[in-house]
Amino acid sequence: MYSLLRQHAVALVIAAYAATALVILLARPGNRVARLMMLGTVVWAAGEALLGWGVQGWARTDPVAAGAAQAAVAGTALRGAGWLVLILGVPLIFPDGDTAWPGRRAPRVLLILSITALMLGCVLAPYPLETRLAHLLSPTGVPGSARVVADLVAVTAVGLAFVTLVVAVIGLRVKWRRADAVGHQQLLWFALAFAIPLVCLPLAATPWSSPWLFAAVCAPIPIALAVAMLQRRLYDIDLVVSRSLTYLLVFAAAVAIYAGTIAAVGVAFRREGAQWLPWVGAAVVALVFTPL
Numbered sequence: 001m002y003s004l005l006r007q008h009a010v011a012l013v014i015a016a017y018a019a020t021a022l023v024i025l026l027a028r029p030g031n032r033v034a035r036l037m038m039l040g041t042v043v044w045a046a047g048e049a050l051l052g053w054g055v056q057g058w059a060r061t062d063p064v065a066a067g068a069a070q071a072a073v074a075g076t077a078l079r080g081a082g083w084l085v086l087i088l089g090v091p092l093i094f095p096d097g098d099t100a101w102p103g104r105r106a107p108r109v110l111l112i113l114s115i116t117a118l119m120l121g122c123v124l125a126p127y128p129l130e131t132r133l134a135h136l137l138s139p140t141g142v143p144g145s146a147r148v149v150a151d152l153v154a155v156t157a158v159g160l161a162f163v164t165l166v167v168a169v170i171g172l173r174v175k176w177r178r179a180d181a182v183g184h185q186q187l188l189w190f191a192l193a194f195a196i197p198l199v200c201l202p203l204a205a206t207p208w209s210s211p212w213l214f215a216a217v218c219a220p221i222p223i224a225l226a227v228a229m230l231q232r233r234l235y236d237i238d239l240v241v242s243r244s245l246t247y248l249l250v251f252a253a254a255v256a257i258y259a260g261t262i263a264a265v266g267v268a269f270r271r272e273g274a275q276w277l278p279w280v281g282a283a284v285v286a287l288v289f290t291p292l
Contacts, residue, residue, distance in 0.1 A: 009219075012254075013218055013219050014041055014044060014048070016222040016223075016254075017040070017086070018041045019222070020223070020225055021037040022038070023226060023230075024037075024225070024226065024229050027230055028229065033093055033097055034229070036089050036093065037090060040083075040084075040089065042082075043085060044085075047075045047080070047082055048075065048079055050071045050075030050078065051071075051072055051075025051079060052075070053068065053072075054069060054133075055072055055133060056068070057071075069138070070139055070140065073123060073138055073139065076130050078119075080119065080129075081115045081118065081119050084111070085115070086218070087194065087218070088114060088168060091171075092111060092164070092171060094172070094190055095183070095186050100172070100175050101171070101174075107167050107168075107171065110160060110164040114160040114161045114163075114164050117153060117160050118161070121150060121153040124150040124153055125138055125142075125154070126143070126150060172187060175187065185228075189224045189227055192224065193221045193224030
């Protein structure tokens with residue numbers, strides 16, 4: 001049950017992020033926020049795919065499973081990098097595509113250092129930072145006697161991420177002071193959506209992080225970003241209600257398409273419990289989201 005919940009929650013949120021970024025890019029070609037969202041989503045999805053394959057193949061001994069352990073470690077690193085791009089990088093440049101201090105490289109350097117430290121911590125950890133693999137020795141991890149090194153890198157990653165978060169929050173406050181009424185509404189939508197994921201950020205580089213939990217708390221963000229980036233008449237209550245109903249219907253349709261795709265493909269191939277089915281459903285949802 002846990003595995004099923006995890007797979008479907010993560011796949012749905014990744015599809016929602018990808019579809020939202022695509023919609024914004026179609027409406028605002030070249031938008032830096034949407035491009036960064038797409039980058040983070042692609043990296044996250046690649047990490048989840050590698051991790052899923054690694055988890056399935058690690059215990060096998062045939063040649064097909066060769067490299068599964070390394071793939072699982074790489075998957076945890078890429079997954080963490082994708083998270084940080086979405087929950088740190090996007091706030092740094094929202095909503096105009098630049099930091100609050102144009103021309104200054106320090107915020108971007110902090111973000112890059114945070115991502116690098118997190119990925120290095122995943123690689124050096126003696127045991128994979130994934131609950132399903134916590135009992136296995138990592139093929140790239142440091143020996144147990146040098147575990148303090150991996151712990152130090154993980155703590156450094158969390159510290160850098162926290163500093164980057166503080167910089168992002170300060171930047172949003174600076175942008176709030178400069179913004180007009182519509183800009184204030186954009187920032188308010190954004191702040192409400194990102195509050196919970198940012199609170200959960202310190203868990204990202206620890207063994208207690210749960211992918212499906214991060215997926216669940218990140219679920220409102222794509223909708224909030226779409227509203228903030230595309231909405232122009234934020235004070236028009238009739239339009240807000242109309243858009244809300246539209247988003248609700250689209251979400252319900254996406255869930256129905258997702259479930260129907262998994263059921264139909266599973267029955268057709270007689271593989272109802274296959275690990276790859278959620279990703280097929282996510283791909284279909286991403287493709288139909290824009291026309292919907």
